[in-house]
Structures are given as structure tokens and as C-alpha cells.
Amino acid sequence: MSTVLPGQHPTVVPGRHVDTAIVTARTNENVFVGEEIVRHRRSARLIHWGVAVSFFASLVSGMPIWTPLFSWMATLVGGLQVARLIHPYTSLVFVAFSIAQFLHWQGEMKMTEHDREWLGPKLFKFMRYEDEAIDTGKYNGGQKIFFYCVTFGALAFLLSGIVMWFPESFPKALRLWAVILHDLTFIGFLVGVISHIYMGTAAEPGTFRAMTVGTVTRAWAKLHHPGWYRDVMAEEAKKSSAKIPVK
Ligand code: HEM
Secondary structure, X not given: OXXXXXXXXXXXXXXXXXXXXXXXXXXXXXXXXXXEEEOOOHHHHHHHHHHHHHHHHHHHHHHHHHOHHHHHHHHHOOOHHHXXXXXXXXXXXXXXXXXXXXXXXXXXXOOOHHHXXXXXXXXXXXXXXXXXXXXXXXXXHHHHHHHHHHHHHHHHHHHHHHHHHOHHHOOHHHHHHHHHHHHHHHHHHHHHHHHHHHHHHHHOOOOHHHHOOOEEEHHHHHHHOHHXXXXXXXXXXXXXXXXXXXX
């Protein structure tokens, strides 16, 4: 296996037709490969796209059940009856992927003192990139809050959904609360996911590839997550000094 050191440019090994960044990103993350840094290894990306695809399947099958305004969406899954039938199952898949996502990322999503500022008046400054981000680690406070909202939202969908799936097993008052919780959770998700897609694509160019090929550029990392960039650099420096033979 060839090693591509930091600062060394080519990510394609001449004559081998292998993109080392993509190959490295299958099993590693938080490492440099030439001018790129692996941000999300393959397992993280597969879980994320499992969450996203099952979320949209639940959205398309759930919205026509919610209101006739979206009945046209039912045609995408084969009609209203099919939508009613598949919605609980696509949603169970969504909950399962959300739990996998929580287990996979929870170690990296611990809130720091700096992250908590995202819950206060500084939020709008951060959103407008008006506050310095020198300490921002792999994920900023907004991303961590979104992560927890997705996890708790998935649980709220599950609990309220079970009550709505088997209505005869629950008292009327609980069924009413379940519908309210399901609808409020859905509205929260809609706002959150639309903002999330915007942030992950148009608002911050260079971010989307972190979830496709798995890598970002050094410039992207320095700009958006300088604390993480420094940590990866420090780790690489440690690894390189460990390789120097002691005389
Ligand atoms: C087409 C739709 C989507 C796109 C383009 C997208 C894009 C992305 C990207 C690029 C990242 C990595 C951000 C980074 O490394 O800094 C990410 C992370 C994440 N995504 Fe998505 N995503 C989509 C749908 C969803 C959905 C539907 C959910 C949940 C319901 C979701 C939940 C998350 C979470 C929890 C993270 C980690 C926290 C964060 O970076 O915000 N994503 N997504």
C-alpha cells in the first residue's frame, strides 16, 4: 500500500488507477490523503443515506394520509391504499436507521460550552457567519442540536405512530395526543430537514461531497471546522514522529 503524505498532491496513484482518497474513506476518517481529508467513512455515509431515503419514503407515503392537499403524492407509491399500508413500515426503517445513526455518532456529538451558545441569542450571528469559529470542532453546535432533534424526533414519531397504528388498543385522549405529537414532530422535521439540505449543499459549497465520496478539502476544513482541522493535523504529526526511528 502506498502512503500519501500531507502536502503531497496527487490523490490518484499514477499507473494504478486507484483514487486513494476514496479507498481510504471506506474504512478510515479524520485522516489526510494528499490535499483532502476524510470526513465520513463509508459506514457513516451508508447510515446517513439510509436515514435520508427512509425519511423521504415516509414523507411521500405519509403526506397524502395527512391531508388531501398532498393526495397527488400517493401516485408516487401506487395510490392512497398503498401509502396507508407502507407508511408504518418505511417509518420503522427510518427509526431503525436513526437509532443506528445515534449510536454511530453520539461519541462525537457531545455538547461543549461553546456549542451551547447556539441555543442562545448568538444563534443568528453563527448563522450569518458573523462570529469567529476558531474553536469549532468536527461538528458545530447547530449540527449537534440537529442530530439530537433527529434522534428525539424519530422516537416521538415511533411512540405516537404506534398509538395511531393500533388505535383500538389505546384510550381516545391518548390517540388525540398522539396525532398532535405526530403532526408537530412532522412540522419540526420539515423545517429542520429543508434547512439541513440547504446547509449541506448550496449554503456551504464543498460540504455535500463529505457525504458522497467522504472527503473535504483542506480549505473547507480550515474555514468551517478549524478545531477539527488542527486535531487531524496534530494526529498526523504524532503518527509521523512515531515513524522516525530512535537512534
Ligand atoms: C437530500 C437530502 C440530504 C442531504 C443533501 C444531506 C446532506 C448532509 C451532509 C453533506 C452532511 C455532512 C455535513 C458535514 O459533514 O459537516 C449531513 C449530515 C447529517 N445529516 Fe444529512 N442530508 C440529507 C438528508 C438528511 C435527512 C432526511 C436527515 C434526517 C432526517 C439527515 C440527518 C443528518 C444528520 C443528523 C447529520 C449530522 C449532523 C450534521 O452534519 O448536520 N440528513 N447531511
